[in-house]
Structure formats: C-alpha cells, structure tokens
Amino acid sequence: MKVEKKYVVVLVETLIKENKIVKIIVSNPVDKKNIRSKINIKPIIIKDNLNIQLEEFKENKAFHENICLDSFIIILDSLLEEYKQVFIVSLGADYQILKNKKDYNLKESKNNKSNIYLSHDNKKKYIIEEGSHVPFLIKLGVMGENGEVFKRSYDKFRQINKYLEFIDDTIEELKNKKLIDNKVKVVDFGCGKSYLTFALYHYLKNIKNMNFEIIGLDLKKDVMDKCNQIAKELQCENLEFLTGNIKDFNKLKDVDIIFSLHACDNATDYAILKGLELKAKAILAVPYCQHEFNEKMSKNKNSMFFKNDGLIGKHGILFEKYTTLATDAFRAQALELCGFKTTVMEFIDMEHTPKNILIKGIKDKISRDVLKTKYIAYKNFMDYLGIEPLLDELLKKYYLINSDNLKI
Template sequence: MKYNRENTEKLLQDIFQKKILVKGVVSNMKGNYPYSKVNIKPLLIKNNFFFQFEQFQNNKAYHSNLNMEESIEKLKELLDNFKQFMIFTTEGDYQILKGKNDFTVKETKKTREITTLNHNKTKNYILEEGTPIPFLIKLGVMGEKGEVFKDSYNKFRQINKYLEFIDDTIKELKNKNLIGDTIKVVDFGCGKSYLTFALHYYLKNVKNMKFTIIGLDLKKDVMDYCNKVARELNCENLEFLTGNIKDFDKMKDADIIFSLHACNNATDYALLKWLELNAKAILAVPCCQHEFNQKMSSNKNSEFFNIENVIGKHGILLEKFTSVATDAFRAQALELCGFKTQVMEFIDMEHTPKNILIRGIKDKVKPETLEKKYIEYETFKKFLGIEPILDELLKPYFLIK
C-alpha cells in the first residue's frame, strides 16, 4: 500500500503513542546522517516510559533514551534520512520502504511479543543508564541524557559491581552494629578515581549517609586532576592525597578500606595498613602475585613439588596455582586477625585479567576456631615451602600466637 509522508508519520506516531512497539530496525541510510543503522525498543526506567534509540557508527553503538514527544520528533528525522523501517508491534508487523515520492507499507501478522520493558542491561544496577549522573558525564562514561557510551560499558558495569559489594558490606556492618549512619572510607591506589567518585555519589544520593572519603595514589598529577573534578562537581567530604600506602596516617578507625589492582606485595602492605588503621571492613582486588611463584620455584624440595609436581613442572600452571595460593593465604591470615573473609569474583579489569576480590569484615571468632585456622595456616605454609612477606607483616595482629 502506498502512503504519503503525512500518513507514514501518523502510522508511526500511532504505534508509539499506543505503546505497542516491540522493536524497530531502521536501515539503508541516505545522505549525511552520522549513523548507519538505528534500533528502537521501549523500556521503563524508574517506572517512566521511554524509547531507546541505539544508533550505530563505525561498529560502535550510542544509546539515547527519549520520552514520547522526543521520540516522535526523532522519527521524523529518521524518515528524512533512511529508506527502510522494520517495525514490530503487538498488533502486527510493518515494512516501510521509502521511494522517490512516497512510501510503500507492507503489513503482516505479528511475530513478536513484548517480554519486558525493563532495561535489559541496567535493571539490576545501582546506577541506572538513562539517568544523567554528573560524575559519569564528567569522566566521559555517560552522555548528557544519561546514555552510556558503548566503549565505556565495561567501566559502567565495573562501577556498578563495585557498588554492589559496597552495598552488601555496609548492610553487614550495620547488622553487626559496627557503623551507624556515618561512615569513613579510604581508597588506596585510587588512580583516576572512577570508583571513588561512584562511592561519593552512592553514599550521598542513594544511601543518604554522612561520610568522609579519602583517595590515595602515588601520582600527583592524577590526584590534582581528581581534586579539580571534585571541586567542579561540588563533592563535599571527598579528598585526594598523593602518597604511599605505608606512610598514610590521616584517617584512624576507618570503616571501609578499598584497594584495587595493588601489584604483588603492595596488597600485603595495604592489608597491614588496614590493620594499623583499625578498619572494620577490607576489600582488596590483588594483582600480579609474583612472590609465591618466585619463592616456590627456588625450593624444589618442598612438599608441594613432592606431591604436586604434575602442576609444578609446568610454568604456566605453577603461575596460576601460586596466584590462587597467594589469595587463599591472605584470606586465611585476615581470619586470624579477627575478620570473616570471602573470596569472590569481581569483574575483569581493563588492564588485567585478575578478577578476585577478597572481602574481610570484623567478626567475633571463638578461640577453638582460631586454633584450627592457625593450624591450617601453618600447614599450608609448610606445604608450599616458603616464608611469605605477609606472614611477617600480619602475624603481630594474629589473635592467636
């Protein structure tokens, strides 16, 4: 059937206003429009109805979540710049082909149903796509309308995963009456501070807590930039300092200390500092555990090589084993210091495949349980045939000698 421009606009407008759209695919671009293809779908964000326009350019996708009025205006723009529209609705499907002077519209029976209007990528996220968040916009993760840039989606997922761990940790600290409505947090090795700014936003806008946050890193230029961003965003009670973990003494009795991507023994020194600051909760994502590998490789007479040489004789397998052994040893050491620990999967980082998170929360431990854990600790150390630096650093804080 032939349609003029006015009738084609009305058809699409009716589909959108009735909210019967399941999916739309717009292709065969003409002219100088910056995108080669557009996908359209309905979604709900915080119980508000939107249409998401996913536009593709050079194999990258850019998302915009538009309200009804904005979406109808967007459709007019697409009609100007594309020749083919595939529109799937709950009442029927439409193929719209643009000719020189009119449009050909072919209607067929419906082939799809709306399964959910929830955003399939953000429905479980603490920070939702489609909601403009100032720090994410400032740091180049999100656009002005709340759309997450395609090449920043891994960062967006990482930030939300981090906040999930923080949320669970705060709930447990409150359940144990270790904190009230005020919290103090230190982020060691904060780098560009995506996670630090996320924590500030979360504590202020989601949890409505009183807080103090300090980010620490060795790179002065990066910390200067982070302080500049914090001022521009009016981030109160957030400060970035330049310095070494070993020398940090500004915040005593911290509630949560977080350390991301601390290489080799930097994680061990971070654990020591956490204990020195009397932290109530510890979250660490270690990286590049070389010490165990080097020390075990130099002692081929250990029980490990006598029993597990099927692993030890292969360098790559030994490297993987020692990485796991290092984190297991750290978790056990923290338990001997009076923490309940969990070793969990975090999320792959951009610069390392390491994705293990060690979380420790202060706990009451029975003496007999401590004794059992200490025997396990010493037995494991003897089996590996090494004297780790962590053993020397943390033993003064063991609740059993």
C-alpha cells in the first residue's frame, strides 16, 4: 500500500517502543555518490537504557554509533529521503518499504520470529577474559590498567578472541594428528599493527605454555619497527617482526602454521604458496579484496558461467559477490589437491566486518581416488568460469594429482 513518510516514521517508532524491532536495513542510496552504501540499524540495551545502533558501511569498512531513540527518529526522517529501500524485521512481521517520487510503497509479510535479545552488556566467555590484566592489550590501547576493555576497542577485542579460538582448535587438531608436539613455529603474513600476533604470543606463552617461534611479516617498515619496539618493552622472547614481501620470506623452514589476515587480492595466493614452500602443516587465510576472478571472468562473456548464470553476471553487485565466493571456493579446493583438509567458515560475525571468510587447511592423508574426484571437480569449475587463475599456476607443482598423471 502507498503511505506517507510520516506513517513510516511512526511505524518504526511504535515498533521500537513496543520492543518488536529485530533490525532495520536501509539501502540503495538516491545519490549514487553517497559513500554510505548501506546502514544496519538495531535497538540495543546499554546499562539499562534503550539505544539505537547504526552500522554504516563506507568503502567496505563498517562504522558503529549508538544513539538515543529521539536522535534516531530525527535521523530516520532524513534517511527516508536519502535511500530508496528500507527493510524492517520485527516480531511477527517484515516490512519492505520502497521510496517513490512522492510517497512510499509498503508491503507487509508475516514471519515466525517470537523473541528478541537486546542486551549489549552480556559477558561472553573468552580465551582472554575481560577484567584480566593483559600487558599487550594495555600497550596496544585495547584495555586499561584495570583490565576493562575500552568501548572503542571492543570489536578488536572480540576479533582477537575469535582468532585465538581458531588457533586453539588448529593446535589441538595438529597435536591429535601428531603433526606437532609442544613446540610450534608460526608466521603471520601481513601482520600490520600485530594485534593478533601479540595475542598469539600471549596465548602460546601464558595459556598453553608451549615452546614457540613467531615471526610477523609486513611491507611497512615503520610499523614493523614499532612492533619490534613493543615486543622489546614487553620482553617478548622468540617473537620477531620483519619487513618484506611474502614472496621473498625465507627466515624459517618447516613452519607449522602460517596465518594471513586480509591480504589483498593475490597476496592471499602468494601466502598460500609460501605456506607450501615452508612445508606448513596448517594454513589459515582470511582474504580481503579479490579482483582477479572478477576481471578475468568479465573478459570472457562466452564462458559457461555467462551462458548459465547470466542473471548473476549482468548485475555488478551480484557478480562481485559471486566472484568473491568463487575465488575462495577455488582456493579451498586447490589446498585439498595439495593434501590439506579444508574448512571455510566465518572468522567473525558479519556485523563487525564484511570481510569475514576464513579458509582453514590442515595437512591430511587423502587417497588417490578422492584426489581424482577433487581434481575433476576443480578442473570442471575452472572450465565453467572460463578463466585460468594465478593460483593454479602457483600451486600446480604441489598438487598430489593433476592432468599429467590422471586420465579424465
């Protein structure tokens, strides 16, 4: 039905006050130059007070702000002018609102949602607990001397703990497979400011009590110099930060774990390659921007993909999402051809970062028949996309089976 803007504002305000709103998604800017591509909105309770959290996406980065209800209603009025589409998820009903030239078209549909959880203060059990005095987190400005995590750094605190959960699972799996004992060598490619690298040091030394050697590598010399200085001040032994390119790294041999967070485009592929060169037993990668598949597939409109999935290919945003997923699916399958058992999972909740896919590979024993099936699926997928990815060229010498010794 057609409604006026005032009707939409009153509807949203009423649903919030009745504690029925689950989330609101505002999208499709009227002005294509608007750098805020999408805004996620949800009510939360902070210290017994109702707030509205706005999560804005600008250039693939998420920014959060919590405001009071009155301020939000004022902002909502302008958002309805700036965006063409609003989607409201509430208890019992969803509302899709599309902006027309003079009014709004509202469509209501029933759903089965029957409860909502608004608390922002609930304490989760983390590997590094809130309230504990952790020197590296204090030094890096994540928490204060009393162990309280700063509000501005809470997303980073959650990311650190999520990372440690994956590391914990990986180490236990490596131990169970007798690939490591109580000693581990880890390389963190593209470590940046090294929150996760210092977290790994704290975990291995103070929580697991393991023998270890950790190296962080990044292209930015000034950042690596600062990290080395922090490591010195915190008296971190067997932790070193180096400046350099992933391709040229040769400091360690027979590495147990390599980790690569948000390496851009083909840097993730080179991190995987280097992991194989270093005989890594576990490879963990969280890719970031991924352009190669998009660019190469766009140049081959005669591929089977465009013949069969042209409905995806003709929409830029859908095509981008598809090529991103295809890239990581291809990476996971390539790792399996190299003798790894792979898992693809969320690195951290989508509300905290739009780049959240973790590819986890653990060295495994795979039969020739299974490898044959995997290779056929791998080749068929590559042929379907109509491209020759760089990763295939980089890794083919590490495949345990390939077209040279397999009749397809």
